Amino acid sequence: MDNEHPTLPFGPATATLARVVTGVRDDQLAGPTPCPDWTVADLVDHIAGLTLAFTAAATKTDLPGGAGPRANGSDLPDGWRERIGADLAVLAEAWAKQDAYEGTTMAGPVEMPGDAAGLVALDEVVVHGWDLARATGQPYDADLAAVEAVTRFVASFEPPDGGTPDADTGGGLFGPPVAVPAHAHPVDRLAGLTGRDPGWRATS
Numbered sequence: 001m002d003n004e005h006p007t008l009p010f011g012p013a014t015a016t017l018a019r020v021v022t023g024v025r026d027d028q029l030a031g032p033t034p035c036p037d038w039t040v041a042d043l044v045d046h047i048a049g050l051t052l053a054f055t056a057a058a059t060k061t062d063l064p065g066g067a068g069p070r071a072n073g074s075d076l077p078d079g080w081r082e083r084i085g086a087d088l089a090v091l092a093e094a095w096a097k098q099d100a101y102e103g104t105t106m107a108g109p110v111e112m113p114g115d116a117a118g119l120v121a122l123d124e125v126v127v128h129g130w131d132l133a134r135a136t137g138q139p140y141d142a143d144l145a146a147v148e149a150v151t152r153f154v155a156s157f158e159p160p161d162g163g164t165p166d167a168d169t170g171g172g173l174f175g176p177p178v179a180v181p182a183h184a185h186p187v188d189r190l191a192g193l194t195g196r197d198p199g200w201r202a203t204s
Contacts, residue, residue: 005114007098008095010146013092014091015088015092017126021132022085023138028136034130034131035128042072044080054124058094122149126142130191134200148186151193175194176195177192
């Protein structure tokens with residue numbers, strides 16, 4: 001049907017992020033990330049929250065607890081690796097359904113069309129997956145179809161001239177673009193578009 005929105009490749013993207021989450025060591029939780037002012041634990045907590053928030057957006061239900069994603073790694077619950085992995089699988093299932101993209105929904109406190117919320121959700125999964133992989137020294141075998149979809153989405157925005165849209169949290173997804181070579185890997189080009197240095201590495 002002409003009014004149907006194509007579903008996005010959440011399955012491979014969430015599976016990749018789940019593998020990265022599983023690979024985080026306890027001794028890395030206090031370390032830095034590409035997100036300013038966020039530790040690895042803070043980023044893990046944010047990923048846990050955004051997974052629930054965008055599942056609620058897909059199913060057009062209220063977010064449990066009523067709050068949006070946070071970034072406070074001081075009290076990660078026991079079994080957080082397994083819990084986040086399971087929640088990411090549910091997120092992918094929710095966005096595999098056509099009705100997730102129809103009508104309007106709430107993405108945290110913001111109302112937006114369902115198809116736009118899907119792109120925001122995929123963007124969060126892919127880019128924060130890169131953040132976490134870099135912060136913990138893991139490979140990041142991002143699904144290229146997901147990277148391409150997110151790159152088109154990010155490129156559609158006017159680049160900010162300073163700071164990030166989420167400056168109140170210190171770990172916003174977008175910052176002033178970082179130039180990367182034209183022949184760079186698609187994941188590196190995406191990182192640069194979101195204000196990240198593709199060469200970023202955690203220092204010991």
